[in-house]
Amino acid sequence: MAWSFFCSSAICPQHQVNVTFGCKNSLQNVKNLIKSIGIRSKSCSPNESLRKGNWVKLICGASFEDVVDIRNLSLVYTLAGVDCIDCAADPSVVSAVNEGIETAREIVPIRRPWVMISVNDDEDLHFRKAEFDPKNCPSDCSRPCEIVCPANAIFFERETATVEVPFGTNRTGESKMQGGVMTERCYGCGRCFPVCPYDKIREVTYVRDAMAAAELLKMKDVDAVEIHTSGRQTHLFGELWDELRDAIRYLRLVAVSLPDNGDATISSMNEMYAIMEPHLSCFNLWQLDGRPMSGDIGRGATRESIAFAVRLAASRERPPGFLQLAGGTNAHTVDGLKKRGLFQTHITSGAPKQLHSLIGGIAYGGYARKIVGRVLSSMHSQHGLTSIEHHPEHLLEALKEALYLVGTVKSYNPVVTQQ
Template sequence: MAPVPVPPPPLLASHAAVRAAASAVSRSRRARRAGDQPPQVAALRRGDWVKLICGASFEDAADVRNLSLVYTLAGVDCIDCAADASVVGAVNEGIEVAASIIPAVQRPWVMVSVNDDCRDLHFRKAEFDPEDCPQDCSKPCEKVCPADAISLESVMVGGEHTQSDPLRGKLKGGVLTERCYGCGRCLPVCPYDRIRAVSYVRDPTTTCELLKGNDVDAIEIHTTGKGTDTFNTLWNSLSESINNVKLVAVSMPDIGESTVDFMNALYAIMEPHIHGYNLWQLDGRPMSGDIGRGATRETVSFAVHMASVSERPPGFYQLAGGTNSYTIDCLKKAGLFQSTTFRGTTTSEMIHSQQALIGGIAYGGYARKIIGRTLRKIPAQFGRVRIEDHPEHLLEALQEALSLVGPVKSYPALSSLS
């Protein structure tokens, strides 16, 4: 289904600073276009591809829309989201609004994420009944949730105030399912062990329908590395629609010495049916980028390992899991930031096949966190915030996004984009 056209935001003249910043991004990107390759592929070859991860289980359409708008203006190459029609629609709406502000903006590829079994941490939700919680609980789950997906409120029972009579009070609220993305941080902090994780598998039939539309460009399959049977089953169920996408990505953790053999086994399953590009997402420490510097070490270590292996399967390689503002520095220290490898024997073959060892970086929790700080400053009207209606906040959010995307893209003079 084609994206629904979105009218330009009101008071477009007040977006002058936003347009100036985003236009500079667009000019920088146009200057680096390479031949007939799609700009996203050229970015992977150079090693400056950036993907925004909205979250494989994150289904808050309003937030996804605003995130997509801001990061499209910042020049990301791909936006990864839940394999849900409403979420895909929200991504495309954000992209269209960005294009109404900057007509020359490059449209990022839209990617949907699915899983081959229910053991993948990205495909679960926290769940609990707030009425089972003691009314005087200190609610550590609410405090630790990075997605603001838990909301608990004391209510009165029988006309009595809960603070004056705790025995007659109760809690209401609980997990906001659409916002929970399965990080699991609430599970160990509950003092009463009342929270449980509910895992699920995305329906392949629904995914096939999404892939048949023209508003999805790529798919990412999450696998736990526990075996190829479930992957093969999912792949076969998607085979009729897989040719509709430009890129097939596989996201997996480091499973030690068997990692490369497992990846080669997956590639053998996929190879007969891939007519576009393929990518391997090295998922170092899932859903932890917002924690700090230490979170990025595992994914960079994963990258170092893969870069040292000559028999790794074909395709582009991209980091995820624990990525944040420290990731570029860690990659540079490892000698992997935009470091190039060559495939071929003759000089002409090597030049043609020049490719970055690590094609780029996917930012998830950290990318959402830095924009979320701005979104929370905007008063909600009728339950929905449109960030383009608040140009000063849109500019602030764009500057935050550029602080993350810019170092990968090597944008010039970021400090002047205000």
């Protein structure tokens, strides 16, 4: 059996190729795959991708802190050609992202995606964790929380106590549950809260330390910041901006992630832009967070993000800045944008007149992690916690999954068949 790889592009048919791999997957197969597709990110800068409307961002998660998975995800999606990798504002996480990027670039000389850290100005769904004490869980519980967790962050083990009794004999006591939530893997999706039949799971929210984030922004391997805000209390946004302001000059991009607040959305965006503009020396971007952390649920999860984009794209009152979708984005998002005439639709603006896309691009979070995460889980079950480049057969499989997703935006659409 051999692998046949066919790459098609609706925009550039001259890049169609047909490459056959042997039975043995190797690191050379990975190099051949990337070379055969002609990934444009070898030469196309992230800001150029925004203008063309084929920007792709990987969201590792504002609260996801599993550095092994983050490193491997960053490696795979760098090879797939993403423009930006968004992660938690934590030094160890940033280091893991950059290690994954640089390892990818040692495999193939591809350009470096921007590294973005996420902060928040108030309580936010993306900045929370689930928490519970498994010892309080009844032993006969069916553990639905463990089943619904998309991050595999909840686990249980039985602990049976052995009690010594008189005359030198032992008696086995009652078994208790242990384990619980792996904090570094929980990214706050909240799906476990409503399914607990005993209401044992608590929500723990937090706000990232602004001063610590400002120091991270000054590092040479951090390129961008994303501020998560509700958009309802712009004074909180202003307070956070004041704390970050001196570090903004080190950046290539400032993003603001906000939900759809209906008629109030545009006015709050303009208020926030007025706060940023005097000290904004780089590009700015508005992340339209349709249905947070839901892209892995199914096809319909992307509807709210697309509807949000339709409203914002039609507004003439919105402030300057690229528009990018998030929240519920998955493999169906591009098709949804195409149906609404928003995918890589170019407009003329600015002085001098410049062409740029109405929608700059798409950020993928839960769905992107899910499709590659299946490969990572299989690799870890076979080999333990390890770096994916040490197991090229898994790297090749993960890269194919990533290329399917990134390719819907970048206009390379690989299809794998067996011969």
